[in-house]
Amino acid sequence: MFETIRRHLFLYGSFLKHNLKNEMIYRSNFMILVAMDIFFMMVNVVFFSIIFNNVKTIGGWNFYQLLILMGSVGIIRELAYLTFRQGFINIGDYIRTGEFDLLLVKPVSPKLHLGFRHISLTESLGEGIMGIILVAVGYAHLPDKHLLDIPLYLFFLFNSLIIYYSFCLMINSSVFWIIKSQELNTIVYYFMETARYPRDIYKGIGKALFTFIIPISLIGTAPASVLAGRSTGPLLFLSVGVALTLLVTGSLIWRVSIRHYSSASS
């Protein structure tokens, strides 16, 4: 068990080091990527500032609580790029060209290998940095703070990362049938854009849809609610329950889907 973890950590470290060197070759590209992420996060802050000039709360969340929510989504996105996201973006190319064969014969799980091989520190670094700043600013402006807030927040950030991973796993399992993954991952990107809106805006069937099928209403709201002082027992339990259920379901779907891979050669 420990040997397996140690081996995977070693693999992760090696890929991170290698990919970081690759990304740093194009320095101007690296700087533009970070600056653009920061710019777009600022655009979102301005967007909400404009709304809050006309309203006091959105779904019961005030401006500083929403800063925490926006920042949390930025941090989750960066964590995703540091673990699995870029691999899923590239999966269509692997399947279309038959390169997925190489992943299947390696002595490591294909989905882990796929994720690790493309880990990227810089792809969403600006969002991660801005995310931490927004969370810090939002939290500093809130009146009630508790000792357990930060460890609990970190736990639910990790929980949201699992939800995000499982969702990507389920969506990208369909690539074994439909081959192209670009559109699927654009949709995942759009959904993550909406994770920065509080869960309280949803009503009726939309609330169920965006909780259990497309879990974007939990990814940002669950961790942010802990720091924002809006967490409730049912919400947190629901978040953990959805993460576990989606992880199991996603892994099963992936296992079934991978059997439909038929390589690219004749």
Next chain:
Amino acid sequence: MKKYLTLFRINWQNSLQYRASTVIYIFGYGLYVSVLLYLWLSVYHAGNQMGDYSVSDMITYYALQMVMNTLILSYISWDLIDQIREGFFSNFLVKPLHSLFYWFTINLSSKILEAIYISITGLVLFFFLREYFWFPRHLSTWFYFILSLFLLRGSDPPARPFSEMAAGDCPLASFSIYCFCPDRDLS
């Protein structure tokens, strides 16, 4: 002309081959827009108002943005980037095709197919939100709207790096949508 028609047909067939991913994309984009509608309904149902925009204005704005994003935005810049990086662009240079017409034809065939898909998504959204939608009464408003759409299309060169930006971010796109709002009906 014949070679461009052939190109159109080939790309049309290519788009049809990967139709599942396009259908999922359009359906997912419809869901994305529905989240934005939830946001605005939540704001307006709490008794708030954004400037002089009514809830109908706002919903119509976002629904139009969905249609325009699908019809106007082009992702061929990404293909072009890949071709240049991987060296395949040299093959293109020796072909008897004008680059602008080539990319226009490729884009046109994909967009016509996408227009068919987006109409279905639009009809579903319209069915659920019909009480919020508003359509211009004057023919001139439709004229200005369509004209601005064409101007917008013309302002989108193949290698525009920010082509994935939302149509709402672009002044011309905002003008197109502006034409539609009831209090601003251009008569």
